Structure formats: structure tokens, C-alpha cells
Amino acid sequence: xxxxxxxxxxxxAEVYHGESLCKKKSIELLGELGLPKxxxxxxxxxxxxxxxxxxxxxxIQKKKNDHTFKKxxxxxSYAPExxxxxxxxxxxxxxxVKTKELMLWLSVVEMYVDTPSSEKITFKTGTGLSDSFxxxxxxxxx
Numbered sequence: 001x002x003x004x005x006x007x008x009x010x011x012x013a014e015v016y017h018g019e020s021l022c023k024k025k026s027i028e029l030l031g032e033l034g035l036p037k038x039x040x041x042x043x044x045x046x047x048x049x050x051x052x053x054x055x056x057x058x059x060i061q062k063k064k065n066d067h068t069f070k071k072x073x074x075x076x077s078y079a080p081e082x083x084x085x086x087x088x089x090x091x092x093x094x095x096x097v098k099t100k101e102l103m104l105w106l107s108v109v110e111m112y113v114d115t116p117s118s119e120k121i122t123f124k125t126g127t128g129l130s131d132s133f134x135x136x137x138x139x140x141x142x
Contacts, residue, residue, distance in 0.1 A: 005083060005095075006049065006058045013051035022048035026059060027140070034089040034113060036121060036138035041067045042078060057091075058083045071137035075100040076108075089113040099123065 016025045022045035029050060030037045044062040051057075059082040066077045079096035086092075090112035097108040106125040113121050113135060121138060124130040 002047075002058070002060060003081060003083075006060075006081070009051045009054060009056040009058070010049065011051075012053055013049045013056075015047065015049040017047055019043065019045055022046065022059070025050075026057075029057065029086075033086055033091075035091070035111075036113075036135050038138045038140045039111070040078070040082070041065075055086050056083070057086055059096075069137050072133050074133070077105065089115070089118075099125070101125070101129070 014025075016022050023042070026040050026045065026048050027037045030039055040059060042059065042061055042065050044065065045059055046062060047058070047060040049058045059078075061078070061080055061082075064077060064079055066075065068075050077098045077100075079098075082094070082096035084091040084094040090110070092110045094109050094111070095107075098105045099108055100106075106127055106129065108123050109126050110124040111121060119135055120132045121135045122130055122132040
């Protein structure tokens, strides 16, 4: 069941269902925004929505998904529901994404690429910490 935040952005949104279509549409959107296409390495996406008018996206998957980005040796956990406000080369006010820093899981609240040609992507946590990584580490197939 979707949260009230998602429900409040459904009107006028593009909404897709089914694992393969949702994965395809989420990858297309990441490319359109100038973000690495492998940021959401999820396989059980049941619903993907994008309200272009307000720049709000959501992904609903069957269960939590933990993933390790091998090139940077970083663990990321995706909740069953992931949301964000998006714009060119950025996502902000994110929910449902956490990264493991030492022994703690920290919520990722923002990510951005300085310019479309930048080779770095920066992630900010709810604690104010930020870290930059090579954008190539988040491309498809890595």
C-alpha cells in the first residue's frame, strides 16, 4: 500500500506497473535527468510513478533490497517504498534509501551531479554528511 505522500502526487502522474516496464521506465528517467542509470539496481519493482509537474517520483517494490556497489565497496539499502523530488542532475527530499557508513545505516536525502558532464556524483545524508564517488560506479552493469 502506497503512502499518503505518493497518493497525494498520483493525480496527473505517469504510473507504470510490472517489473520489466517499471525497471525500463526508471532507467529511462535517470538518463533523462542526467543521472547514472544504475542508481536503482532493483529487480522487484511493482510500481513506478513520475509526476512531471511537481518533479516527484516513486518506486514500490515487493520487499527491502540491499545492494553493494562493488566499484566503491558501498552497501545501500532500498526500502519497499522509495520517493524523491527530481530535477536535472539531482534528487532531493529522498526517502527509503540508506547507506552503510562504518557500522551505521544513514538515510540518503539528496544526490546530485554538479554538471551533466561531471564524472562525480555526491550523496548527502540526513546527518549533513556528504561524500562524492565516480559516477561510473553507478552505471548499469556495475
